[in-house]
Amino acid sequence: MPVSKEILDEIALKQEEYDEIVRRLGREPNSVELGMFGALWSEHCGYKHSKQLLRTFPSESPYLLTAPGQENAGAIDIGDGLSAVIKVESHNHPSAIEPYQGAATGVGGIVRDILAMGARPIALMNSLRFGPLSEQQNRHLFNGVVSGISGYGNCIGVPDIGGEIAFAPSYSGNPLVNALCLGIVRSNEMVRAIASTPGNILLLAGAETGRDGIHGASGLASRTFEEDIELRPTVQVGNPFMEKILIEACLEVVKANLLEGLQDLGAAGLTSSIVEATTKGGTGFKLDVALVPRRESGMSPYEIMLSESQERMLLIVSPENVTTVTNIMEKWDIPCTAIGEVTGDGIARIFEGSNPVGAVPGGMLTHPPIYEVFGDKPNSIAELQNYDLKSLPTPADAPYDILLKLLASPNITSKEFVYRQYDHQVQTNTVLPPGTADAAVVRIKGSDKGLALSSDCNGRIGYLDPFVGGALAVAEACRNVSCTGATPVAITDCLNFGNPEKPDVAYQMVESVRGMVEACNSLNVPVVSGNVSLYNETKGTVIYPTPVVCALGLIDDVNKAVSSGFRNEGDSVFLLGSDVVSADVNYLAGSEYLEIVHGLVAGQPSIDLGLEVKLQSCCRSLVENQVVNSAHDCSEGGLAVALAESSIIGNLGFSGSIGNRDHWAPSLFGEQPSRVVVSVSKDKTHQFKDICYVSNTPFVWLGTVTSGEFSISGIIDGSLSEISSAWKTGLSIALGE
């Protein structure tokens, strides 16, 4: 029977794609089969528009233990027989519709990706984007998302150690909610999401299956919101208590070495989890939907196969281990049911009791058509890039007033209001908690080692030049990790873009990825996992290209890790990465200053990756040799904001000069990348300079750490208490709290 447009729309398949299914099958699919195709051929599961780009990411590393895209997360050997497992994932679309549950289940989903590797989740992070808080709807989304992350994350006993929050009009109505999880596993206990032995049993453990989240992958995550249709039923509802006991029970099963494979049920539920595990193992399966424990009656095979009910895991177990595994699940009061078995014929066979309701070769499902994306640089961007920044008028406000304004700006202000709602200390490993350093750092108990995490992306820069934006996201995430003293060893990314079928969005995707690849190659960091979220547009407004990059760093001696706050009065303050405080007006391109003071998003941003490499290596060497007492990179808000933040975090002040007083705007607020503010004890100044010379990294002396004044010679004459108050209250004020 020819299928109607309404049905194809519901699962976001195109007519040509349907025709391709018919061609491959040699017949029309029935409704269960079509639903399975729709889910696995969705953008969310099938990466139709991004696979070609993802293949360009570097994945070579002697420490990488997983092939890209093959497992639920990327695993990196960190020595001592341990591996770090990491992934970031988006939950943008669900959060736009139902912010609390959308964000909560985003946390739950990424945690299960880590769990599926057999790893204990040890840290969470979030990268969030919203429209301006001046709009009520954006405040509603913001509060809902933060409460959802808090409500879910706090309950499962995994610390949320930071992340980033940014605001721009393009995210109004289409917030970005990217959740990251880091796990640790003994390398010899790592589990794969694979089913390669016919006869092995498929056990479904965890929550019962309901009607929530049907079409989450296809209908929700793979289209734009052009119309106000009721999509709330496509959002799942989380049960963090079930997640917590599922973590403990699965890890107990993993420790006992009872599994062939472990897989989480995320987007497209049972369908994707079983099909992916068996296809990878070169097998097939048969499954009886009547055996799946359900929380509501009357569910059809279609609904059971596509439900995205949360807190479920698939365990692939040999028949002789089934009883032991179910006993462990029982100890934790977790329902665990055999729902099918692995077969040798490569076919996904679905039954309802003894009635066959669908049979499709697994490989067909996991190989959707792949599209190349072709983009054109829009003229409007060229115009913005060519904007003459020299023509900017002198602002009416004094430099100090502008600094206070920037410190209070939601993009820059302290995010304590948010992170104090997250338990960031549980597991007692948090060495550098949120708000104290450029990257969060956790220790690894039983060793001196530590792991540093930072997530970054500047959407405004990406909008003005997606290549620079992509490169900068990688550079900044790695720079932040390096500022604490850790060596970046892996990147996980979340590519957030609009509709890839539009040429200007395709251009943003292609260029962003090209920039990321170039920066990864320069900095010698592999991309080990990630996720793509497309169709981030609401009623014609496309989000800024936002390739969120999370860098993982390894530090050999966590006791040496450095925070961003000044530590001692009298220390010398240097700028690393430049031998002069540049007054070049071009560095105002895409800056926070330009938007806040002049209401402009314009200019041509740039980055020098050669300098970036030297700078980061120099930073690490300075920390390793315990020469610097603090390190903080200059990013949004420029040098003046970096100096202010180091002062506020250290509860000390700064006094110094920046050279050119006439062109103070670019000097104070320009966002020239690859620069770090460090403080050095007077008796280590020689050692500091030696290390900079050896690594060929330029530097310039800026001033001295003081007890309470904050002054920049002839330009700013302020106090710690004033800058501190502006920075600490900015977010509450913007929220109207």
Place this chain on the structure above:
Amino acid sequence: MRFGIVVFPGTWSDTDCYHAVTEVLNQDAQYIWHQESNIRDIDCLVLPGGFSYGDYLRTGAIARFSPVMSAIKKFANDGGLVIGICNGFQILCEAQLLPGVLIRNDDLRFRCEWTNLKIENNGTKFTSRASQKELIKVPISHGEGNYYADSKTIDTLNNNGQVVFRYCSPSGQIDAESNPNGSIENIAGIVNDQGNVMGMMPHPERCCEEIIGGTDGRIIFESMIDSVP
């Protein structure tokens, strides 16, 4: 000394407490599963933080019916040392081993941050290592830590020296600004009238090592260790 660390489904500070008493303070410890009905060869019980059974109904409300609770009550009634931390405090209140109740924070938000505590009574088995009115820094992490009891109970607690900790400013002022959750009279921890069962919302196990921010929590564990011959 041997600690018994009680584990309910949903408990998450169990491993943190275990690490603090064994690795940091060199004591023995074992986990006690919520299904246990016998507690043997244990000198001190720890009820750690977490969300026992998810705490969807009311914090600690389900845990009090757990099989292990009758064993805990017997242990406490026999004079055994019991400390309830965060969710453990909530459970001890629900089980009526301690008076009062913990309700939602007054700003209705979860709070994870460092607090200053004033030790109001250093004569207890949990605070003997401290000096009277000593100030310590201990982090909190809870959404329902707002201690409430009727005025008669509060009077009794005050008169008997049962208030062990109050939230205070860095200089020791007990004021509204230093109260993170709305607790009556800034109460952060109390002890029962026999002096062997204590509940506190802040997490001493999170501050036993300098590398994670401080060591003031040791005072509490070390006092307990001292109290057992």
